[in-house]
Amino acid sequence: MPRLAVGDIAPDFTLTTADGGSVTLSDLRGRHVIVYFYPAAMTPGCTTQACDFRDNLASLQAAGYAVVGISPDDLPALEKFVEAEHLTFPLASDPDRSVLEGWGAWGEKSLYGKTVTGVIRSTVVVDPEGRVELAQYNVKATGHVAKLRKDLKVA
Template identity: 65%
Template sequence: MTEQQRLSPGDPAPELTLPDANGDTVSLGDFRGKSVVVYFYPAAGTPGCTKQACDFRDSLALLNDSGYQVLGVSPDAPAKLAKFTEAEQLTFPLLSDPDKSTLTAWGAFGEKKNYGKVVQGVIRSTFVVDPEGRIAEARYNVRATGHVAKLIKDLRLEK
């Protein structure tokens, strides 16, 4: 596998300006002064991605009350994100990155192992961006199940 760009704590968060499920533009800069959890996932509506999105949904009040906003990013088109948002009653923005430029800038797209084979794809990743726009946490190859609970524990948020 070739080494791809990975972000580390202290790095400036790459620019992120993408359409949401409604086609409205959302930028990371819109959240300056707030902490933001940005997570990248392969495909809306798949079992693992649904579990992860629902875990964020179910923990959103705790995250918001603790000062964290949540953004999900995938290569899905806004129309697919809208269906996923409605079907799962998601209450945070899902953003569309069909050309994968944002995924690549964050190190969340590239070579990965899938069932023992090396393939190109979305690397399930989660980042915490601090109020100044720097990476506070960078986690690559996270598991869909249990990941949100671990993030909450590691951030020392009360549940």
């Protein structure tokens, strides 16, 4: 799958969120949006990453960033994840992987030495006009939010 690059127009999406609502990228125009893709709710790496976003959300929001997490998980799994980890930003379900594929976050990756097809842990920052400001693929769960904050110059 092709990956997004700086300057690309971020593909719009509307997905159902864990709280039963929905999130539409174009509704967030005028703000910076951090869209991050993760493989599976309630797994160790994804929990670490989600909790890092939760713990840094106030400073990201103060700097003008919204955060949206996307995975192929079904809504009950996302609901459980939000409740268990007290997550305070939208988690969206992409069960047919159309958004994951369109954003380059689905494809071949190496997992424990084997090549598999699945979610490529990725983060894309969209600017207020809807263009890609930053695109990072194959990110590590641990320490990623701290690196992202540094890249975005968020104190």
